Each structure stands twice: as C-alpha cells, then as structure tokens.
Amino acid sequence: MKVSVASEALRPDRVGTQADSRAAGAKGAEPVAETGRVQLSDLGAKLAELEAQFGAADFDVKKVEEVRAAIAEGRFKVNPDAVADRLLASVNDLLGKR
DSSP: OOOOOOGGGGOGGGTHHHHHHHHHHHHHHOOOOOSSOOOOOHHHHHHHHHHHHHHTOOOOOHHHHHHHHHHHHTTTOHHHHHHHHHHHHHHHHHHHHO
C-alpha cells in the first residue's frame, strides 16, 4: 500500500500544534481549543472497527515460515495459472458477478 503525502496531515502528532493554529489564523479561521480528546469521523470509526475485526486474522504461522524459508532458499515456485485464476476470481467477487 502506498501512502501519499496527503496522509501527513492526519498524523496524531500533528493535531493541535502551534503550526496548525498559525495556519488557521493566517486563513482567518478561529483557532481550535485543545480539549485533550479526539473524535473520529464515521470513516475513522469504521476503519477502527475493520482493523479490530481483521487485524488479528488467523493464519498458519508454520506455513508462513515454510514459505519464507522456501523463498529465501530459492525453492519457491509460483504457479502462474493458479495466480491468474485466483486473481480473476477475486475481481469477479469484487464486481459481484459470481
């Protein structure tokens, strides 16, 4: 996942800084009082819910280590037909055509 520069403004360590207050003052906006609490937007709340739901996904640690070792040793072979089939199935799922 690529993170764009636009995401920089959303960093928690940049919320309520003096630079933000100066920028708001320069634009004629009222300065925001620091309250010590954060309120998430609906999108932020949904993201937090999804992270809680999928963040601790179950996976086979042993299988991951086996694949990692095979890649490191050059033994891992990619089956392009299987990759293509699963990619197309994923696209069909996303488009709702199944």
